[in-house]
Amino acid sequence: IHEPQSQDSLLSLSVDSEGLQKQIDELSTLSETPAPSVTRILYSEKDVLARRFIKNLMGLSGLSVREDAVGNIFGRWDGDEPELAPVSTGSHIDAIPYSGKYDGVIGVLGAIEAINVLKRSGFKPKRSLEVIMFTSEEPTRFGISCLGSRLLAGSKELAELLKKTVDSQNISFFDAARFAGYANHLQDLTSVFLEKGSYSAFIELHIEQGPILEEEATSIGVVTAIAAPASIKVDFEGSGGHAGAVLMPMRNDAGLAAAELALAVEKFVLESGSIDTVGTVGILELHPGAINSIPSKSHLEIDTRDIDEKRRNVVIEKIHQSALSISENRGVKLSEFKIVNQDPPALSDDLITMAMESACQELNLTFRKMISRAYHDSLFMARISPMGMIFIPCYKGYSHKPEEFAAIEDIANGVRVLALTLAKLSLA
Amino acid sequence: IHEPQSQDSLLSLSVDSEGLQKQIDELSTLSETPAPSVTRILYSEKDVLARRFIKNLMGLSGLSVREDAVGNIFGRWDGDEPELAPVSTGSHIDAIPYSGKYDGVIGVLGAIEAINVLKRSGFKPKRSLEVIMFTSEEPTRFGISCLGSRLLAGSKELAELLKKTVDSQNISFFDAARFAGYANHLQDLTSVFLEKGSYSAFIELHIEQGPILEEEATSIGVVTAIAAPASIKVDFEGSGGHAGAVLMPMRNDAGLAAAELALAVEKFVLESGSIDTVGTVGILELHPGAINSIPSKSHLEIDTRDIDEKRRNVVIEKIHQSALSISENRGVKLSEFKIVNQDPPALSDDLITMAMESACQELNLTFRKMISRAYHDSLFMARISPMGMIFIPCYKGYSHKPEEFAAIEDIANGVRVLALTLAKLSLA
Ligand SMILES: [Mn+2]
Ligand SMILES: [Mn+2]
Ligand SMILES: [Mn+2]
Ligand SMILES: [Mn+2]
Numbered sequence: 001i002h003e004p005q006s007q008d009s010l011l012s013l014s015v016d017s018e019g020l021q022k023q024i025d026e027l028s029t030l031s032e033t034p035a036p037s038v039t040r041i042l043y044s045e046k047d048v049l050a051r052r053f054i055k056n057l058m059g060l061s062g063l064s065v066r067e068d069a070v071g072n073i074f075g076r077w078d079g080d081e082p083e084l085a086p087v088s089t090g091s092h093i094d095a096i097p098y099s100g101k102y103d104g105v106i107g108v109l110g111a112i113e114a115i116n117v118l119k120r121s122g123f124k125p126k127r128s129l130e131v132i133m134f135t136s137e138e139p140t141r142f143g144i145s146c147l148g149s150r151l152l153a154g155s156k157e158l159a160e161l162l163k164k165t166v167d168s169q170n171i172s173f174f175d176a177a178r179f180a181g182y183a184n185h186l187q188d189l190t191s192v193f194l195e196k197g198s199y200s201a202f203i204e205l206h207i208e209q210g211p212i213l214e215e216e217a218t219s220i221g222v223v224t225a226i227a228a229p230a231s232i233k234v235d236f237e238g239s240g241g242h243a244g245a246v247l248m249p250m251r252n253d254a255g256l257a258a259a260e261l262a263l264a265v266e267k268f269v270l271e272s273g274s275i276d277t278v279g280t281v282g283i284l285e286l287h288p289g290a291i292n293s294i295p296s297k298s299h300l301e302i303d304t305r306d307i308d309e310k311r312r313n314v315v316i317e318k319i320h321q322s323a324l325s326i327s328e329n330r331g332v333k334l335s336e337f338k339i340v341n342q343d344p345p346a347l348s349d350d351l352i353t354m355a356m357e358s359a360c361q362e363l364n365l366t367f368r369k370m371i372s373r374a375y376h377d378s379l380f381m382a383r384i385s386p387m388g389m390i391f392i393p394c395y396k397g398y399s400h401k402p403e404e405f406a407a408i409e410d411i412a413n414g415v416r417v418l419a420l421t422l423a424k425l426s427l428a
Numbered sequence: 429i430h431e432p433q434s435q436d437s438l439l440s441l442s443v444d445s446e447g448l449q450k451q452i453d454e455l456s457t458l459s460e461t462p463a464p465s466v467t468r469i470l471y472s473e474k475d476v477l478a479r480r481f482i483k484n485l486m487g488l489s490g491l492s493v494r495e496d497a498v499g500n501i502f503g504r505w506d507g508d509e510p511e512l513a514p515v516s517t518g519s520h521i522d523a524i525p526y527s528g529k530y531d532g533v534i535g536v537l538g539a540i541e542a543i544n545v546l547k548r549s550g551f552k553p554k555r556s557l558e559v560i561m562f563t564s565e566e567p568t569r570f571g572i573s574c575l576g577s578r579l580l581a582g583s584k585e586l587a588e589l590l591k592k593t594v595d596s597q598n599i600s601f602f603d604a605a606r607f608a609g610y611a612n613h614l615q616d617l618t619s620v621f622l623e624k625g626s627y628s629a630f631i632e633l634h635i636e637q638g639p640i641l642e643e644e645a646t647s648i649g650v651v652t653a654i655a656a657p658a659s660i661k662v663d664f665e666g667s668g669g670h671a672g673a674v675l676m677p678m679r680n681d682a683g684l685a686a687a688e689l690a691l692a693v694e695k696f697v698l699e700s701g702s703i704d705t706v707g708t709v710g711i712l713e714l715h716p717g718a719i720n721s722i723p724s725k726s727h728l729e730i731d732t733r734d735i736d737e738k739r740r741n742v743v744i745e746k747i748h749q750s751a752l753s754i755s756e757n758r759g760v761k762l763s764e765f766k767i768v769n770q771d772p773p774a775l776s777d778d779l780i781t782m783a784m785e786s787a788c789q790e791l792n793l794t795f796r797k798m799i800s801r802a803y804h805d806s807l808f809m810a811r812i813s814p815m816g817m818i819f820i821p822c823y824k825g826y827s828h829k830p831e832e833f834a835a836i837e838d839i840a841n842g843v844r845v846l847a848l849t850l851a852k853l854s855l856a
Pocket of ligand 2: 092103104137376
């Protein structure tokens with residue numbers, strides 16, 4: 001790897017930690033629920049305000065800003081050889097209901113600060129550098145995770161699916177996007193697709209969302225692979241009726257079917273015998289949802305992940321068999337069992353992880369290789385670009401709840417590693 | 429029992445079935461959900477329209493209309509001896525989400541039609557006759573069943589509780605009542621209380637909400653007792669977190685705690701060995717309710733009933749023990765276990781059931797004595813008045829769902845029995 005003089009100055013340059021913390025705090029106030037929780041749903045008013053905040057920061061950092069038809073936001077710093085594929089970095093700023101202020105956010109604000117670090121150092125990029133804010137990494141509104149990065153990676157299925165996708169309020173994806181100022185002139189989302197090779201590298205800075213780095217007091221995690229997530233939607237339909245009048249033998253309780261399946265998910269995950277297999281029922285809804293009414297319908301959404309795709313798929317198959325037998329035993333109809341996505345895992349690019357490890361060494365930061373158990377936009381960017389991820393420690397591994405926390409010193413370390421890695425890759 | 433000539437003319441008089449069916453159909457259109465479902469929530473716009481509809485019908489029948497501070501509506505036909513305690517009849521018109529159009533409704537519209545039958549026959553009441561439409565028999569909005577009749581029966585606890593009761597949107601009971609035009613000048617609901625002895629009898633006409641009358645092809649059920657209902661609210665609190673990142677042994681999943689308890693309720697009810705014991709989890713809610721978030725909180729509402737109060741209370745105690753042990757085993761906090769109500773059963777008055785049986789015989793209608801497994805406003809009216817209930821058959825025993833149905837011929841039979849019983853009791 002080419003090592004120009006300008007990199008040495010990077011080692012001494014420090015991150016504007018105070019400014020970065022202020023930005024994190026300010027962004028967290030653009031929330032639909034009160035502090036300390038953060039809720040920022042795709043294309044909501046708060047999301048629109050947050051997007052304006054990000055574009056403004058990109059502009060202040062001298063980046064040229066572009067948005068695509070679904071609101072992926074790109075801020076580019078042109079390199080000396082702008083015809084070469086740029087190096088990109090980024091993450092998301094949407095937040096699931098009642099979550100925290102670091103997930104995704106530090107990979108966007110931290111990326112912009114990494115650009116600032118490089119600019120202040122007098123660094124001149126050879127390959128252009130690009131900061132990306134991805135649209136809807138979280139599946140909250142339309143049930144589709146990594147919506148923006150999946151489309152960037154060229155998912156034709158998703159471009160088709162979005163034509164008929166509505167949220168729980170029956171608002172179409174396109175109407176929601178138009179509310180936020182996107183997708184104005186088209187129903188065709190193939191304009192969002194990027195060709196393979198559009199970037200020479202993609203890097204995402206993120207909190208670990210697990211306890212390892214904090215427990216070991218290690219500064220940086222160099223991610224070697226991202227676990228394979230799958231999500232499943234299940235609907236049961238029973239006969240409902242009056243909670244007082246319908247005797248127990250006459251019941252076909254769709255709610256109890258859902259309860260059984262939720263516990264079965266846990267059982268099958270534990271049966272795998274692997275610590276890396278996880279499964280969660282995060283959504284379980286009953287209809288009509290009245291204390292004196294037997295549930296006539298139930299809806300579950302199941303998330304299951306593993307670093308071993310085959311093992312994860314065994315769990316999915318057991319869940320399916322269980323749903324079928326519960327349906328039969330309870331006389332309820334299994335009206336839907338839909339595997340919404342079943343993505344393969346992604347491996348990091350060796351040259352990128354090597355660049356990250358060098359950066360850690362040069363910055364005198366402790367690091368370790370590790371696996372990402374959460375998925376990220378990086379999982380999809382890996383389809384069109386060599387990919388790598390930088391993890392930083394977070395408090396007790398907490399994420400997706402208000403207690404989520406990362407110390408600004410750890411964030412600043414992550415930004416320095418990101419800046420130095422971007423510099424290395426820009427010159428490569 | 430005194431048998432004046434005027435009663436003979438009642439035997440020949442027929443109900444205006446066509447008009448009554450039209451009223452039932454019209455009232456069902458005042459719904460927040462599309463037909464065939466009916467949803468009419470306390471103090472909503474549709475509820476206000478439905479109340480206007482009822483008061484208008486009462487006026488057309490020549491009744492003098494009065495409303496109390498919570499919107500119980502009374503329509504009185506003065507008897508020849510208005511100083512005597514009147515005979516009353518009535519039911520409710522609120523409807524839980526996605527339910528049907530007969531539950532409660534036939535006991536209000538049918539009562540008004542019974543008055544019409546008596547008027548057309550030339551009958552002159554001795555005791556005044558009163559039709560009552562009770563406020564919020566269903567617990568939908570504020571979690572309190574039989575709100576109006578509990579207050580009429582003098583529940584000081586409820587009058588106190590309502591001062592601090594809010595709905596799921598955090599709208600206070602009093603603000604909601606004011607929206608509907610009630611409770612304007614006071615926070616003191618003791619004005620609603622009726623003294624014991626205010627009525628010489630109270631009778632409620634209702635669909636069976638069970639399959640027995642239809643299966644046996646019996647026209648009328650004479651209710652001898654109402655099963656004792658209890659309702660319980662449970663909250664679990666776990667630690668939540670990211671569905672990908674938190675490994676299974678680190679979890680304290682409040683959703684799985686709820687699922688376990690729901691299945692335990694079913695188990696304990698079946699363990700009672702009695703066909704008359706029922707238990708239902710009609711509400712099970714997860715927080716934050718995102719597919720990639722481990723539930724950090726869960727909320728259940730449990731309904732359990734029996735005609736044997738002791739046996740029901742054994743089930744409640746088992747549910748409580750189970751909630752405690754689930755809490756311990758899963759490391760989740762049992763932050764609430766609240767028995768919202770645990771009402772004793774009510775027995776019908778012998779003189780009233782005898783009057784009903786005579787009426788059935790005189791009208792040549794088949795009848796049988798039976799128990800009400802559903803609770804009704806009658807359960808609370810029994811605290812201040814001798815009480816009786818008339819059941820009519822309904823399709824497959826269905827209730828609390830759109831498929832709920834009663835044939836107009838069966839409804840008309842119920843109205844005739846009600847009219848004749850009211851006449852007998854008015855003269856008694
Ligand atoms: Mn997330
Ligand atoms: Mn994230
Ligand atoms: Mn009901
Ligand atoms: Mn009812």
